[in-house]
Amino acid sequence: MTHNQFSGGQARNVVQAGSVGRIDLTVPAAPLPEPDPDARRLAGLVGGQWRAEAAARGLFGPLPLPVPWRTEHRLADHPELTGAPPDEVGTRTRPAEIAEMFLALPERRLVILGSAGSGKTSLAVLLLIELIDRLGPQDPVPVLVPLASWQPGKQRLREWFAERISKDYPTVPVARLLAERRLLPVLDGFDELPPELRADALRAINRDLTPGDPLVLTSRAEAYRRAAEGSRVLHASAAVHSRPIPAAGVTEALRHHAGPQHLARWQPVLDEIAAHPAGPLTRTLANPLFLGLAREAHTAPADLLRFPDRQSLTDHLLDRFVPALAPDAVRTLRDIAAHDEPDIAWWRLHWRVANLFTVSKWPWVSIFVATLSGLAVLYSYSPYAALVYCTVTITVCSLTLGLGSGGYEGLLRLKGRLNPVVHSTPGKIAALTPLLLGPLFALLLASTRTLGLMTPVSLVGTVSVQCSLSALLLLTIRRWARQSARSMSVEEQSSPAAALRAGRRRAVTMGTVVGSVSYAVLCVGLGGPQLGAALWCSLLPAALAVFGSEWGAYTITRLLLAAAGRIPLRYAAFLAEAHRLGLLRRVGSVYQFRHESLRERLAQQAP
Template sequence: MTSQFGARLRQLRLRAGLTQEEMAARSGVGVRTIRGLETGERADPRMVTVRLLADALSLDIAERDDLLAVAIGKPGRALAPAEPVPAEEDPLAEAADQLAQAVRTRWQREEEHRRIHDPFPLPVRWQPVSDDLMDHWANIRRAPAGETAEPVSLDGGLGEIAEVYRRVPSGRLVVLGRAGAGKTILTLRFVLDRLADRGRADPVPVLFGLASWNPATTSLRDWLTGRLVRDHPGLAAPAHGSPTLAAALVDHGWILPVLDGFDELADGLHRPALLALNATTLPLLLTSRPTEFAAAVAGTDVLTAAAGVELTDLSPADWASYLPRSARKLTADDATVWDPILARLRDDPDSLAHLTAVLATPLMVVLARTIYSDSPGRDPGELLDTTRFPIPSAIEDHLLDDFVPTVYRQRPGEQRWDPDHAERWLRLLAAHLHDLGTRDLAWWQLGAGMRRSSRMLWIGLIVGLVNGLLNGVVVAFRYRPIDGLVSGLVAAASVGLAFGLAHGLVGGGALGEPSRTRIHLVSGLRQVRAKIVRRLLAGLAGGLAGGLVLGLTGGLGVELVGGVGNGFASGITSGLSIGLAGGVVFAIMAGLEAPADIRSAVSPGELLAANRTTVLVQLLVCLPVLAVGIGLSFGFADGVVFGVVVGSGLGAGYVLGLTAWGQWLTLSRLWLPLTGKLPWAVLAFLDDAYQRGVLRQAGAVYQFRHARLQDRLTYVR
């Protein structure tokens, strides 16, 4: 729900089986007004509007009075769950249901992978934040002007976070906690608990890592839409008058943003971000470290209508009961490596002050478990050495530094990666993310650390080499070896230069994101018929521009290398013919794209595989068109052969230089391993790091399991 009135209105509308458009027609209230009321953009409905809507919904007297009461900020009575609405009557409700299923599946698997319930979840507790970090309770409870409001209870534990959120009438809650206090685990549990009892009229809680948001350049709604499309490719389809289904879900209040990591925004963006959040009435759950949030509040204002809680430290009893149960039994009486420390905790707790201070957060407890409970032969007693660890931060640094070597030495029989090499590669990846200013480790951005000029040169060399070999071998076989050499040199220079320039110019030189579509011949052909003119014109424009570059460089190459008098003119003619054929190909490729399944929530490997399939199918479908179009410029005798050769070479150039998967091949699978910055099996290495717990999956990208681990790998060499 975006507000109490908005949620009630949507629930009544769905119960009546009406779309927003149908209710607008019945009531005479504009559909934009109805949409704004349901999303909370219009927070104070006029009474005449409420009565018109009540008439359109055919409410009885009690329900009408209840809706009017909610409109002025009074609590309403509970309604029976809405009956399911057929998908054709409310497509956004159906899309929200499918998204909820995908989100639930993803985070259930992630919770299992993180071993949160092994042997049991560490407790996460909280207390209300100080008054200066939270709005007035009258605003939180949406009280009418002139009325006061009593606080609601915010008490609870990890398994009660969804219930605590329900007590907040505004639907806006801030969760503060120091590094490693359990904020991310809390948000994961919140999402799963909300989904477990979600009604069909309720929005879908979706977890977003805030680190990549730049509020100075991108609005919150646009950024949320982009993240949804990235992680759920099916939401890229246009729908409901919006450019994408993701945008429609956000705009119509079907998404409950769970915003994790306000503190991880880039320096200087906390205040603009808080201002942007206050410019909306979206319901949300926001997490942050206390210092960064307090600084943003001091410079702007509190988060409007938001209640707040702050996570508290673990007690010695918490980790003292958890760590022994996570370790192997050493004797028949259930003794473990932690027994000497537990005995000292009972007899002389003051002597464990350093260790107790460190193990006050779930992050440090889990690191200690990994290093000592899960690794035979390791003695946690070394943590009590005050000479080696004179202050608590020294113990924390030790746990962070020892974590990666430990997880790569735990399974010697399954060792694929040398621990020292693995740690060096992970440090380079952490530095790569630091340079990009993000926490998201995306496979299509691994080459972004190279300068644009270096990428242009490298891709031009690879594409030129492929085209030079194809042309050179075929021409030498059909004519003379010297002709093959000349043709190969000209093709390598012209095509390599053209695609090197194209890579540097397309998208301002930034590495493109993978396609969020799939190839579907039947639905794609319908799109071609419907949009053939626009797609063809756009494709021809790009094709002719590229063909002109090919013609100029190819003709110049023939003049200089071959000494042929009409080489320049014939090169331009051939280039324009190639451009026309390429334009038709781009138009067809665009037309064959169809939206992915809405329920498809991808992992990094799945997105890579899907993008590879899309690119290769595009190439296979359109290669005959490209070959025929190019072949016509060579005449009938040589047209077929050279059409296939040149078409294959240009297709390879498009794939390697202009698609996310091709750039992944040329940069991440060739250049970075050649320079020693990554292993040859890059994706296998990343997946292995995920299996070992060094990385975590956040939709289509990886992240380090915690920001502190990434920062430690970045700055400590």
């Protein structure tokens, strides 16, 4: 019998000649694909952030709330597109079961529906954590973002999503991961969009989706149903709808919360639930939000029996929650709820006073004042005129750029949500022009002092040197900042405090660069005994770079509102403490009220 042996190398065909008996063929397994290092790092950041947030919200308790989730075919797409059996009406209570259902969908698109406070966001967070725990080398990384800040008519979903994630995770190459389908958007709060935009938003989401793009969307059921009537449901999506917690589940949750030591105080409530399983108390506490409020904010549970209907009981629970946990913060939180959007972001605080500066005339007023001041310098050659010019220009430009547009960072973003002052290209040019007038007139002053006459060659040469030095310094500092940011912890890269520190670093860096370059150029131009004037003139452009930034706009607005008694002086620390107490929730680099119902109730009570 012939025995042939083949080992090593590669071959398309192997032929054995002679008497052929039993053949044993061993084929080595194909190597597993390598996971993308950036996707893996993002998964660590997202998973760490949301595990900490879920623990802060009490979602990892020993007895999770048994919220039933039922398949909703009426607001899902055709069964042949979703891949879900048309006759399935199963009820699931564990996030692992929802994750298995989601992963079995061909397109992996799921809409999470329910009433206000039914646990939609909590399920989205637990689903995200479950998916990250099961993440394979080629699986997309789920990232949860609130949808309230998206403007469908002005920005595509992909662009907004990439910009939003880049704000939360600045060291991650979001654009590349999104282009390679390594991200799974978890869009929270579709119902928080303005009602007149919801149908357009759903239409825009369907238009941007391509085959194979996964998506998770949460919404109140009625808002989603009306939007679908104006467009259509999410393409190839399945849907789940929350059901009320059964009376037995409510009783069990309250018993475990009370413990043996306080069970007697809760016994009247337990008896009322047992006696009237369809009564207003039971129906109210069957909602996870109000069950949580009752457990956390009530030291006298018998007070819950005083209310005859659901509306009065829900109002009582919402009104009692903030004073029970932070009585000194009620006025400030009401003011924030009335004036801020659902996302409480430090870089948007300037909107509280922006109506004084965002009218269309202010950029042109800034240009006009800067031009007159510059002409005064050129005609008089007076150092006093130069001082007046610099002071007036810096003041007007800082207020215009900082309070009017929220900082030059927003102006330099060609894509994204822009403030009213820079919606159009002329508006961008008008708002950016004051930034250019300061260095230009400073150079004119320096050259006329030295040469007695400004020549085109000297002007072009000086401007070129200044721009080259500025670009070199900025690129060097930017590279150093990116390298140092990669070693930051999860908490530092995905928190409002980290975003505030990053904004302050950007402002100080820009101020240092502008001030240093301006001083160097002015020293060359003025020379000799005029170095003191050069120092003074370089400090003012540096101040413009600092206070005309997002962090500068936040700082000016914070001081103004604190002086008026509208917010605490230590605003960031106040928000962090409210989050620690459970009044706010953290979503990446922004805060939100614990629930939209709480924000709406506080806004109604604001003076």
